[in-house]
Amino acid sequence: MKNKLLFPFIFLISQALYSQRVYSLDDDHTYTDSLIQIIKTTRIDSIKGITSFRLAELYRRSKKNELADEYIAVANKIAPRYPFLKDVGVYYNSTTYLSKGDMVNFGKQLSLANTKLKKYKTKESYALRAYIVRNLSILQQFQNNEKEAMRMLIEEAMPLAKKGGDYEVLSGLYKSVAIIFMNNNEREKAEEYLNSAKEYIEKAPRSSYTYKETKVEIYIIDAENLCHLENLTGAKKSLDKAYAIIKDYPKSNMNGGYYLSEGYYFYKIKQYENAFKSYDKGIANSMLFNDIYSANRLKFAKYLPLKAMNRYEDIKKMLSDLIESGSLFAVDEKRYTLELAYAFEKLGDIKNAYKYKSRYIVLSDSLNEQYSKDKITALEAKFNKVENERKIAQLEAQQERDKLIAENNKLYYGLLVALSVLLLLLVIFLWINSKNQKKIAIQHAKNYAQNLKSLKDQKEIEVMQAMIKGEEGERKRIARDLHDGIGSMLSSLKMRFMKVNSASETVDLNEIESMNTLLNNSITELRQISYNLIPESLLKLGLEHALNDLCHMLQTDEVQIDFHANNISKDIPESIQITIYRIVQELLNNALKHSKGTDILVDCNQNRSTFFITVEDNGIGFDSKNMDGFNGQGLKNLKSRVELLNGKMEIDSSAEKGTAFNIELSI
Known part of the structure; x- marks a missing residue:
């Protein structure tokens, strides 16, 4: 029988969708x-x-x-x-x-979220999209569309999870595919995917707050599947893996699923009393959380060991109580009714056997299945001889109708053959057309790739031109600083030396002091220009120390600069450190030059391969919507450096709250 004993695990994988039950260790x-x-x-x-x-x-x-x-x-x-x-x-x-249990709108919002997140190419967005597609596939399973659910998992969710590098999500996806194979009684194929699920969950980081729940689910499901494959040694190992975690959480609602799998294992090794004990523990756990549906299915799990022990009276009572409880899914009620009819037949109660067999047919909508009709006829013969004769007459009439149907079927088959020929011709035509379309598509793809390469080359040229302009501007600024600063100081110093040299032997101490001051100022100016070119602290002590020195150096009595850093790695390549330093330097220079603010906050933090920069001031702000109309080279250089690191920049500016630059860089 299809889906036999698989019900607890369908409930486990649907934990993200069922509004009243969430399976958790509660830690x-x-x-x-x-x-x-x-x-x-x-x-x-x-x-x-x-x-x-x-x-x-x-x-x-x-x-x-x-x-x-x-x-x-x-x-x-x-x-x-x-x-x-x-x-x-x-x-x-x-x-x-x-x-709220609104699955229709839940599914619509999941699809919308997946569409909106497609434009982000980060590991975090890939992992989240994989989880979203997994939930969408579960919705497809609830709609009995297992083929589409399988496609979504394998073709969409798994590639996304691999891009995101999230082993826990990936293990859950392999587990979901395995369950679909289990639903279709393809146990060997399911075990291949469960082995992959176990492999990935063992690689996943333990720091995730759902790691333990995911691992317990995988090993519980694996144990049940291995029992079906008669690999009882492997099933015991998987149960032990799950128990090693779940034993520390005796009140977790995941215990119900564990005890169901454990009970099935005891049944397979013929320890029927231990199986009953496990099922009773699972029932108690389900009732603790008022989970009536899981409790009912745990009660039904006793059917197999009771049947093996020929305890049909107990089976009759158990199934009757379940059917009359009213808290059943339609698929469960159908199966329970069929098994109860079988139990009554074993007990010799043909009347009730016929009653529940008829009820089963109504529930399964299978009145045209000849096998079921023959079974009912046999039960009727035992129950009432007169009724049996009437049924025989009905069957004879049915046979006459079947002959007429057979004659009609000949005509239908002839039409079917003709239709098949037409379909074959249509398939051949479509195949030829498909080949032509494929050639066209390949040519379009080549054209698209060429256009894409041209755009990419053009963009790289634009970035390089912007960088060259920035470097040229930097050279002009250095030349201006040398000419206006150190150059004028050294010229003045030369004139003073000549004056002293041509003067009398008596040297004016004030003149010497003045010359000394000029020399010190020249040295200081030279150090400042050198630091602007390449800060020594960046090369020796790293990015965080250099940024801290920069903020301290630019701070004045009128402007307070606060610097905060978090998780900045010392392994960032030197070229990228310099680029980040220049971005912060440019932002600070702009704030000091234009904002007229008194407080500036610089916050830098790193999350794996993403670097975040926030620079906020309490100044007068500016119209950020009109940035393209600015003629200054500073903002252009800033945008070029951000684009060089595949970054994004957001600006929030107003006269009331000042200006905030939020930059996200890929390093």
Whole structure:
């Protein structure tokens, strides 16, 4: 029988979609506390926004919907100012529909989130999209569209997860594909994917707050599948892996699934009493969370060991109680009814056997299945001889109708052959047309690639031209500094030396002091120009120290500059460090020159291969929408350097709150 004993695992993988049950070990307190602390202490709105979204999702998993709504509201106030946050927010807000059980709008919002996130090429966006597509595939499974669910997992979700490098998400995807194969009773194929799922979950970082739940699910499902494959040694190893985690959480609602798999293992090794004990533990766990559906299915799991022990009276009572409970899915009620009819037949109660067999046919909508009709006729013969004779007459009439149908089928088959020939001709035509279209598509692809290369080359030329202009401007500035600063000082010093040389033997001490001051100022000016060219602290001590020195050096009595750094690696290539330094230097020079502010905040932090720069001032602001009309070379150089590192720059400026530059660089 298809889908036999697979029901608990369909429930496990649907945890993200079923609004009233979320399977969890309930050990998220440490993680939630750390997120709350970040939200309270960070001064960067973008970090506060994404952290609030993540905290809301965590509370939603724990069914703390009021707290989830509170942090969703915080994040939604910040998100409109940041394009990535705004697009990510579509996914996080979709969980509101999930908590209400509105699967239609939940699916629409998931599809919208996946579309909006396609323009981002970061590991985080790839991993999140993989998780979104996985949820969309589960929705397809709920609609009995397993073929589309499989396609979405293999062709869309898995490549995204591999790009994102998220082994935990990838393991979950392999597990989901395995379950689809299990639903279709392809156990060997399912085991291949479960082995991949186990391999990836062992590679995944333990720091994820869902890592333990994901690992427990995989090994529970693997144990059940190995039992079906009669690999009982392997099943025991997987059960032990799951128990090593779940034993520390006796009140977790994941225990129900574990005990169901353990009970099935005991059944396979013929330890029937131990199987009953495991099932009873699972039932108690399900009732602890008022999970009636899982409890009912755990009760039905006793059917196999009871049948093996020929305890049909117990089977009759158990199945009757389940059917009359009213808390069943249609597919479960159909199967329970069929097995109850079988139990009554074994007990010699033909009347009730016939009753429940008829009920089964109504539920399964299979009145035209000859096998079921023959079974009912046989039961009727035992139940009532007169009724049996009537049924025989009906069958004879049915046979006459079948003969007539057979004659009609000959005509239908002739038409079918003709139609098949036409279809064959159509397929040949489509095949030829497809080959031609393929050739056209290949040519279009070549043209597209050439155009793309031309655009890329043009963009590289524009960037190089901007960099050359910037370098030329820098050379002019250095020449001007040398001419106006050190040059004039040294000329003055030369004239004074000549004056002293041509004067009398008596040397004016004041003149010597003045010459000494000029010499010191020249040395200081020379050091300043040298530092602007290449800061010594950057080469010797690294980017963070150099940025700190830069902020300290530019600070004056009128302008206070605060510098904050977080997780800046010392392994960043030197060329990229110089570019980042120049970006911050340009932003500070612009703020000091134009903003007329008194406070400037510089915040730099690194998250793996992404570097974030925030420079805020409390000055007079400017019209950032009209940036393209500015003639200054500074902002052009700034944009060129950001583009050189495949970065993005956002500007928020107004007269009331000053100017904030938010830059995200790929290093």
